[in-house]
Amino acid sequence: MSEDRRPPAPHPAERARTIATRGGRAALLPSNGTEARITPAFHHVHPTGEATMLLPDDHPLVRTGATTGMLEVADHAPVTLREPVRGLLWITGWLRVLDPQEARQACLEVAEQRPDPRLLDVGHGMSALRLEPASIVVADAEGTTSLQPDLFATAEPDPFCTHEDHWLRHLELSHRDVVGLLSQHLPEHLRGGHVRPLGLDRLGLRLRVEATDEDHDVRIAFSRPVATAQELSVELRRLMGCPFLAQRR
Known part of the structure; x- marks a missing residue:
């Protein structure tokens, strides 16, 4: 099917917001070489494109402090498929460990949108990190598109994404x-x-x-x-x- 005859699809920014809203499985890839891939204990992508993540206090990345990195969020199909990943969201930017006051405020902000008992572990064995986006990329069957964070922030997730x-x-x-x-x-x-x-x-x-x-x-x-x-x-x-x-x- 030619490009001009393809069925209409949501805008890439809308598809990116939808993947972020669903949550999905996340992997953090820091650029400092401490580890290849890190699975956060919890992650949340804010409507602005910023991401809040939790890691144990003794994790090497927490001790390292500020760096750059990329958060990968995989959108898995709800039924069992031989190729289950139907979309990927990559957020690249500046990663830093939040101080105790910032961490408490961040957890309150996240809890308003997505209450989760793991947020209570911050300050009790868990540290909060914030990824500030420089670029966002969404990839799925519709194609691969690079987005500016402000375009991501103005889009809305699909109205049916939670159901x-x-x-x-x-x-x-x-x-x-x-x-x-x-x-x-x-x-x-x-x-x-x-x-x-x-x-x-x-x-x-x-x-x-x-x-x-x-x-x-x-x-x-x-x-x-x-x-x-x-x-x-x-x-x-x-x-x-x-x-x-x-x-x-």
């Missing part, structure tokens, strides 16, 4: 017939593969086709952007070929 995983798991486990109906929108040469629900956003549905040669991600567009569960239901029923049922709902 998407539950809905797609339910679709995979309990409604394979629905997946079959949605498969009619796939290109003909992909219809023989194993079709899995991969993603859902305000502009459409994404399916993963696990073929014998390789995996293929296909976006199926809605007829219009949706913002509520009711609007989403109408569009899904239309894709299934049930417009009358959609109108009655």
